Amino acid sequence: TAKHTGRDQFRFYAPKMKDRGRELLALETDLRRALEREEFILHYQPQLDLSTNQITTVEALVRWQHAQRGLVSPGDFIPLLEQTGLIIEVGNWILETACKQAQAWWACGYPLRIAVNCSAHQFQQYLLDTVHQLLQKHSLNPACLELEVTESVVMQDVQYATHILEHLKAMGVTLAIDDFGTGYSSLAYLKRFPIHSLKIDHSFVHELSDDSEDAAIAEAIVLLGHSLDLEVVAEGVESEAQARFFQNHQCHRIQGYWIGRPMPAENLFPLIESRNVKRRIVN
Numbered sequence: 483t484a485k486h487t488g489r490d491q492f493r494f495y496a497p498k499m500k501d502r503g504r505e506l507l508a509l510e511t512d513l514r515r516a517l518e519r520e521e522f523i524l525h526y527q528p529q530l531d532l533s534t535n536q537i538t539t540v541e542a543l544v545r546w547q548h549a550q551r552g553l554v555s556p557g558d559f560i561p562l563l564e565q566t567g568l569i570i571e572v573g574n575w576i577l578e579t580a581c582k583q584a585q586a587w588w589a590c591g592y593p594l595r596i597a598v599n600c601s602a603h604q605f606q607q608y609l610l611d612t613v614h615q616l617l618q619k620h621s622l623n624p625a626c627l628e629l630e631v632t633e634s635v636v637m638q639d640v641q642y643a644t645h646i647l648e649h650l651k652a653m654g655v656t657l658a659i660d661d662f663g664t665g666y667s668s669l670a671y672l673k674r675f676p677i678h679s680l681k682i683d684h685s686f687v688h689e690l691s692d693d694s695e696d697a698a699i700a701e702a703i704v705l706l707g708h709s710l711d712l713e714v715v716a717e718g719v720e721s722e723a724q725a726r727f728f729q730n731h732q733c734h735r736i737q738g739y740w741i742g743r744p745m746p747a748e749n750l751f752p753l754i755e756s757r758n759v760k761r762r763i764v765n
């Protein structure tokens with residue numbers, strides 16, 4: 483049961499753990515249990531479309547709801563899931579939960595697109611089959627799913643990435659490059675990859691107002707998006723000044739605390755109701 487989580491499960495947090503193998507094994511057990519006990523949850527963060535002033539997309543962000551530790555941030559366990567290979571299983575759960583949620587929103591008249599982060603391992607294994615099956619199972623319009631991958635993931639093996647991205651595109655799924663500007667990507671590949679959007683990393687957004695270099699970089703990414711016919715999403719928008727900056731530069735979407743924090747699905751409704759004045763009924 484969820485209450486039965488002993489201290490021993492957190493051996494991997496012990497700073498002086500010497501036996502790496504045992505540490506990983508203990509960790510794997512903890513994370514596997516977390517999956518069985520449904521301790522992972524998804525929060526959703528809205529993105530505002532600046533041309534329509536409507537919330538069109540929400541990003542699914544995973545959390546570990548731990549009995550003792552409370553909400554654990556993905557930064558603290560995603561790398562561990564990657565190391566143990568459990569990211570495939572958890573990643574599938576995330577994708578499926580997000581697809582179900584998107585389908586539920588559609589069913590009640592909110593045609594929201596859901597953005598889901600895709601880890602390196604997921605991108606390398608079974609992604610096409612998984613996505614294909616989930617879309618069918620939940621009869622979700624593929625255009626409602628946006629997969630986010632980082633530059634490093636797609637640049638690792640360009641040929642393979644092109645293959646995967648082409649197939650996803652053929653399925654109708656949209657693709658975003660996450661944390662854009664922090665990794666290495668060749669502009670030539672950016673043009674060739676079938677990508678739908680670029681997400682400006684929040685590190686260029688936070689000090690935008692008083693750092694002209696960050697402003698120049700953010701502006702350059704928006705312009706790059708315009709010339710390559712890609713949508714640009716600014717992440718980490720925390721102030722009205724930052725929002726106005728992106729509005730003025732005709733950035734397509736903004737995401738950040740200024741619009742809303744990542745939140746449980748049910749909390750999104752009031753926010754969307756208040757923003758999306760004209761509620762469109764689809765199907």
Ligand code: C2E
Pocket residue numbers: 527542543544555556557560573576599600601630660661684717718719720737738739740744
């Ligand atoms: P990301 O995909 O770049 O997600 C954006 C992160 O920025 C989220 O952190 C979000 O809570 C945070 N954020 C959003 N708006 C603001 C803002 O205005 N100010 C500030 N300071 N932060 C903001 P979070 O949820 O802790 O996620 C961190 C990273 O963990 C994500 O970065 C993503 O790389 C990874 N991650 C999260 N969920 C998943 C998932 O379901 N699967 C995988 N593979 N990775 C995930």
Ligand code: MG
Pocket residue numbers: 541599630660
């Ligand atoms: Mg993301």
Ligand code: MG
Pocket residue numbers: 660661681683684717
């Ligand atoms: Mg990001």
Ligand code: MG
Pocket residue numbers: 661
């Ligand atoms: Mg990030």
